[in-house]
Amino acid sequence: MTRALSTQPVIASGSLAGSSQPVLAAAGGLLLRPWEEGDVPGFLSAYRDEEIRRWHTRRPLTEAQVREWFEDHRRDWRREKGGHWAVTRDGGEMLGRIALRGLDLDDGVADVAYWVLPAARGAGVASGAVAALTTWALHEIGFHRLELDHSTRNTASCGVAMKSGYLLEGTRRSAAVHDDGRHDMHLHARIRSD
Template sequence: MTRALSTPPVIASGLLASSPQPVLPATGGLLLRPWVRADAPAFLSAYQDDETRRWHTRRPSTEAQVREWFDAYRRDWEREMGGHWAITRDGVEVLGRVALRGLDFDDGVAGVAYWVLPAARGAGVASRALSALTAWAMDEVGFHRLELDHSTRNHASCRVAAQCGYLLEGTKRSAAVHDDGRHDMHLHARVRGD
């Protein structure tokens, strides 16, 4: 059964699925591109890093599992549920991940997420990738609001959000489980016109 809306959707259904997932340029020679099977070792290595593991409790343990995730990422695009990109240097060297998730075309709202491999940290990779994804999602796709949340203990992620114009809107108390227990989560958002 379809839901009757009193207002038209902000984004038309089919807009994303009608095209291949795009490759998005970012400043500093970065390129955001869909994940490919050959990226599995780099992706898996991120989740073997203590800092990444600290903030991500859902993590793959084998390259075969990573390839299953990549297949799910492709299905997410086809079903207009999300988009997942490898952050690369010139399309080759994997530096991290950026994603658009929880797409709500009716209200024009989505969530964003990212991580960066240890060797690429501190060089502005996450903020350049997030800025490129934000510009594409808002200016080309038409999202009105993008949300980002992170543990209140994750100060690096908070800095990235602020640098990219995602305003801190509040704290979601005891909202996520991490390896060391429940964490409060900061909610940041970027709204069209900010």
């Protein structure tokens, strides 16, 4: 069902799906690229890491499931529902993941999510990837607002959000379920004029 809007969409329908998902360059030789078949084993292995498991309750269990996720990622792009990238060193070694999810083209709002492998933590990989994705989404595509949320117990993610210019807007009480129960969530955001 098509709904009528009293205002023009912030981003025209077809703006994303009309082209291939881009490869985005980030500081420090980082490259954000769409997921590839060769990433399947590393992606699955990442979800065996205790820190990634602590903050991400939706996890693939087999390589076949990872391939399904990657197909869902491609479908998200075609449907303008999301974009999912491997964070790599110069397009090769996978260091992490970053995604733009929950795209609302009418209002120009989306959510940012990420994780980084243990060997890449503390080296600016997450903040570099967030900065590159943010610049592209706000200034090239035209989103008005990007949101980033994390458990209030996840101090590393809070640091990445703040370093990337995402202002802390508040705490959403008991907003997410993790393996150890419900967590309060910090809500951070960037807007185009920040």
